[in-house]
Amino acid sequence: MKPGTKSIAQPVKPAEQTRRRGMREIATSIGVAPITVSRALRHPDKVSPETRRLILEAIEREGFIPNQLAGGMRSAGRIIGTVVPPLINSGIAEQVQGMSDAAHERGYQLLLMQGDFSAEAEEKAIRALLGWKPAGLILQAFVQSDAARLFLADCGSAIVEISEIRGREPIDIAVGVSNFDTAYAMTAHLADKGYRRIAFVSTPIHGNDRLQQRRIGYRQALVDRGMFFAASLEVEVPITPKGGADALRIIMDRDPDVDVIFCS
Known part of the structure; x- marks a missing residue:
């Protein structure tokens, strides 16, 4: 697959699914x-x-999940659930709007829960959504929690993970790109243009498989070319105007000889 090419991973179901107790x-x-x-x-x-x-x-x-539709809620419309990171990320906001529009056009309701990239928050959000017996779930990353993966594999709903596709097996369907390949290609392009000291800026990486793979791709491209690489040239900041300004200041304080910054 060419770097940056979109791909849809084939469904992979766990070999063993447990019966959920009521x-x-x-x-x-x-x-x-x-x-x-x-x-x-x-x-x-x-x-x-x-x-x-x-x-x-x-x-x-x-692993019992209460049915939120019981007792007077059975007339609720069809539901698609989604778990998203903080909406300060404009890209996420656009995705949510697109999902909402598509769901509405097809007679579904979009039930949104906001979480962070920790396994604990992810599992809590997934448990809450499954209580509404959704027709499907759209998740903004590959599920980290083993317990949550079992819930999802056993729930009978369609599961779509929007995330890094390299080296991962989805619960049901994965849609995304190889962030490793795209970051590798970007870093290689900058190196081919003659830049020798390439810094890397991203939002906080912990728990975010897409950002993790971008950083790995950046590092690998430098290593393959025998170029200067140092952890001091990697900076994580919030996705805000101030965060961008802080990243520039931090990098230049650490190494004034940096000649280009890769903003992930």
Whole structure:
């Protein structure tokens, strides 16, 4: 595949999927009635703290996901859920608008949850969305949490991961580009133009597989050409005007001889 070429990864289903336990099984496992489990979730003040603690522990242990459409919500329209990072990123905002428009045109509602790139926040958001029994989920990165991957593989909904496609197997469908290839090509292009000290600026990389692969591609292109490489030339800043100004100041303070900056 040529650098930067869009690709759709083929669905790969886990070899083994576990049966999700329901409210009745949760109740039986701790010796209470199903109605007690229901009360603990919907009216926690009507259940003793100790009983609620046992119920919540069982729910966490068994991966039980309450159905948010139960009890008067069954008339809700078809839902597509999505988990997105902070909307300060204009590119994400455009994606959300596009998803919303497409969903509306086809008679679906878009249910949006905002999270960060940590596995804990991701799993919490996915659990909440699955409680609404969505027709599908659109996720802004490959799912990191093993528990969340099991929930998704077993939920029966279509799952689309918008992310880095290099070296990863999607739960269902992945749509994206090779960020490694595009960053490698960009760095190689700058080197071919005669730039010798190339700095790299990005938003915070932790938990973001796309940014991770861009940085790896940048580094590999420098290594392959025997060019100067130093961690001091890599800067992570917020995606704001101030962040951009700070990145420029930091790089020039660290190495005034930098002759080009690759802003990822």
